[in-house]
Amino acid sequence: MATPTTNMSVSHLHPTGSLAIADHRLPSGKEEVWRFTPVMDLIDMFDPNTERGHLAPAVGGQSGITLGRLAVGQGPRGDALLPVDRAAAIAAQVDSADYLLIDQAVAAPIQLDITGHGIDQPTADHLVIEAKPYSSATVVLHYRGHARHIGNVEVIVGESAQLTVVSIQEWDRPAVHLGQHEALIGPGSNYRHITVSLGGDLVRLTNNVSYAGVGGEAQMLGVYFAQAGQHLEHRLFVDHNHPRGVSHVDYRGALQDRNSRSVWVGDVLIRPEAVGIETYEANKNLVLTDGCRVHAVPNLEIETGDIIGAGHSASTGRFDEEQLFYLMSRGISEAEARRLVVHGFFAAILNRISLPDVAETLMNRIDQELAFDKEIQS
Amino acid sequence: MTERCLEIRDLHVSVNTETGHKPILKGVDLTIRPGEVHAIMGPNGSGKSTLAYSIAGHPKYTITSGSVKLDGVELVGLSVDQRAKAGLFLAMQYPVEVSGVSVANFLRTAKTALDGQAPPLRGWASTVNDSLAKMQLDEEFAARSVNEGFSGGEKKRNEIVQLDVLNPKYAVLDETDSGLDIDALRVVSEGINRYTDQGDRGLLLITHYTRILRYVKPDFVHVFVDGRVVEAGGPELAESLEETGYERWLTARP
Numbered sequence: 001m002a003t004p005t006t007n008m009s010v011s012h013l014h015p016t017g018s019l020a021i022a023d024h025r026l027p028s029g030k031e032e033v034w035r036f037t038p039v040m041d042l043i044d045m046f047d048p049n050t051e052r053g054h055l056a057p058a059v060g061g062q063s064g065i066t067l068g069r070l071a072v073g074q075g076p077r078g079d080a081l082l083p084v085d086r087a088a089a090i091a092a093q094v095d096s097a098d099y100l101l102i103d104q105a106v107a108a109p110i111q112l113d114i115t116g117h118g119i120d121q122p123t124a125d126h127l128v129i130e131a132k133p134y135s136s137a138t139v140v141l142h143y144r145g146h147a148r149h150i151g152n153v154e155v156i157v158g159e160s161a162q163l164t165v166v167s168i169q170e171w172d173r174p175a176v177h178l179g180q181h182e183a184l185i186g187p188g189s190n191y192r193h194i195t196v197s198l199g200g201d202l203v204r205l206t207n208n209v210s211y212a213g214v215g216g217e218a219q220m221l222g223v224y225f226a227q228a229g230q231h232l233e234h235r236l237f238v239d240h241n242h243p244r245g246v247s248h249v250d251y252r253g254a255l256q257d258r259n260s261r262s263v264w265v266g267d268v269l270i271r272p273e274a275v276g277i278e279t280y281e282a283n284k285n286l287v288l289t290d291g292c293r294v295h296a297v298p299n300l301e302i303e304t305g306d307i308i309g310a311g312h313s314a315s316t317g318r319f320d321e322e323q324l325f326y327l328m329s330r331g332i333s334e335a336e337a338r339r340l341v342v343h344g345f346f347a348a349i350l351n352r353i354s355l356p357d358v359a360e361t362l363m364n365r366i367d368q369e370l371a372f373d374k375e376i377q378s
Numbered sequence: 379m380t381e382r383c384l385e386i387r388d389l390h391v392s393v394n395t396e397t398g399h400k401p402i403l404k405g406v407d408l409t410i411r412p413g414e415v416h417a418i419m420g421p422n423g424s425g426k427s428t429l430a431y432s433i434a435g436h437p438k439y440t441i442t443s444g445s446v447k448l449d450g451v452e453l454v455g456l457s458v459d460q461r462a463k464a465g466l467f468l469a470m471q472y473p474v475e476v477s478g479v480s481v482a483n484f485l486r487t488a489k490t491a492l493d494g495q496a497p498p499l500r501g502w503a504s505t506v507n508d509s510l511a512k513m514q515l516d517e518e519f520a521a522r523s524v525n526e527g528f529s530g531g532e533k534k535r536n537e538i539v540q541l542d543v544l545n546p547k548y549a550v551l552d553e554t555d556s557g558l559d560i561d562a563l564r565v566v567s568e569g570i571n572r573y574t575d576q577g578d579r580g581l582l583l584i585t586h587y588t589r590i591l592r593y594v595k596p597d598f599v600h601v602f603v604d605g606r607v608v609e610a611g612g613p614e615l616a617e618s619l620e621e622t623g624y625e626r627w628l629t630a631r632p
């Protein structure tokens with residue numbers, strides 16, 4: 001049983017949100033939330049006066065959904081998402097947000113392909129996904145191409161709805177992608193948020209959930225694979241602001257090559273009113289070569305002891321030479337052995353995702369990168 | 379024509395430690411012919427596992443001189459997987475856990491690598507299940523991650539499952555009998571005997587106990603002390619060790 005470690009009523013780790021851009025000072029890199037990020041490379045991303053385009057999602061032919069647009073202040077836009085940083089505030093101010101409304105059980109995944117066409121034309125988008133009470137769906141956002149993009153995803157999960165949102169960052173280098181994914185979890189609902197970050201020079205996603213009422217379950221899963229020069233950052237914040245919610249956060253990432261960097265920050269706040277909740281967050285990193293940097297920071301703030309359970313763990317391990325030896329001693333080549341171990345490492349998350357297409361996308365990509373790395377070395 | 383055998387000649391091996399190279403093996407000579415069972419016995423720390431690991435090519439050990447030939451093929455200098463492909467198998471004293479890789483996938487990948495082609499899908503599952511059953515491991519082990527959460531004895535039995543499926547020309551078993559209960563010892567011994575009963579396989583059995591030698595009959599017993607074989611004999615040598623221990627070789631040294 002966990003015991004209270006603080007009696008503060010507001011998380012000191014997580015800034016309070018604001019829609020006003022001016023409320024978010026230009027990051028210097030010294031702020032708690034920006035300290036791992038190379039903000040000097042992002043100056044243009046924080047400039048509200050930059051002319052920004054829109055990355056129109058191509059939506060796979062689906063029935064059972066309604067597509068629309070929402071102006072600033074037009075509900076449900078803004079019901080869930082209050083920007084927590086300057087980039088998110090800029091995207092939250094775009095004139096017209098894409099709106100995806102789900103009001104029944106949709107069996108096939110709803111595919112949104114978002115493709116950037118260049119790094120000269122910065123883009124900002126705000127996407128609102130609303131799952132009406134008792135609806136169910138899986139939405140897959142697949143980002144590709146070249147872009148300097150800020151993309152917010154605001155998710156409203158209605159009572160007893162079942163919603164999975166998958167966000168696949170498969171950008172080309174040297175794309176940059178910032179954004180805030182924010183979900184408001186309805187009572188009795190089941191929300192799964194899955195990030196797969198593979199491409200781009202810099203991806204920094206702030207993935208948050210909070211609860212609209214008593215109960216509701218959030219699962220936040222993620223996998224990432226960082227290579228030379230890539231910065232992949234995932235910041236999670238679970239705000240247990242109501243009783244009897246459940247949250248499970250589980251991220252795994254592998255890194256290879258010089259100057260590959262991953263950041264995982266998992267903040268969980270259990271407010272005094274959040275009695276009877278259950279939370280667990282975990283992050284595991286597998287370092288495949290020298291020259292990788294990993295930051296893994298779990299934070300658990302517990303303001304009530306009257307909960308079912310709370311736990312967290314974060315670990316970073318080097319590729320295990322004993323495993324390599326064991327596999328190779330059975331005749332398996334080094335490349336194949338590495339592939340097996342890396343696949344095995346991700347299997348724990350992929351088995352939970354249980355979306356074969358997503359698993360295949362990840363594994364194919366990883367196989368390519370592992371093979372490519374081998375070529376460079378030899 | 380070279381004679382078929384696993385031939386270890388004047389093998390010197392150092393272990394790579396943080397403080398440098400530490401010599402462990404100081405001139406090992408051993409010849410294992412097809413159909414022969416050799417047992418190695420020796421005190422803790424005498425270098426038995428070092429011998430097994432260095433033959434298999436573990437990167438922590440450096441062969442400073444000597445040779446290891448498998449049916450005429452020099453293993454020294456080959457990569458770990460090439461040695462396995464030449465026909466060598468090592469059952470580890472401490473089998474390694476590989477999370478997320480199932481026993482079935484592991485066996486299939488290894489078999490494919492050794493044969494140069496994937497075994498036919500038809501019949502493969504029953505091959506694996508039969509081998510598991512012979513080691514009295516439930517079918518569910520095929521789907522479990524390699525050695526993860528296995529008990530000590532289950533890990534050892536899983537090594538013999540691999541021996542059975544991969545069927546190498548020469549096998550080195552490093553204390554496969556340690557940590558087994560009485561029934562498991564019999565089951566594992568039967569597995570080893572099925573392997574040697576083929577008649578043309580060579581076996582090197584590293585053990586501390588004569589117990590297993592009641593089931594697996596050695597043709598030769600070698601006493602291993604301080605990095606070399608100090609005496610060789612037949613099964614009766616193992617029996618005498620049981621009574622006198624290693625004292626006579628240890629005290630004979632300055």
Ligand SMILES: Nc1ncnc2c1ncn2[C@@H]1O[C@H](COP(=O)(O)OP(=O)(O)OP(=O)(O)O)[C@@H](O)[C@H]1O
Nearest residue numbers: 393394395400402421422423424425426427428429
């Ligand atoms: N990585 C290492 N660093 C330092 N010393 C090592 C290392 N590996 C092995 N040694 C030493 O080499 C010697 C031989 O070890 P080895 O494991 O081969 O012995 P063994 O005969 O198999 O013993 P046991 O019967 O206990 O299994 C021991 O003194 C051991 O401490």
Ligand SMILES: [Mg+2]
Nearest residue numbers: 426427428471
């Ligand atoms: Mg040993």
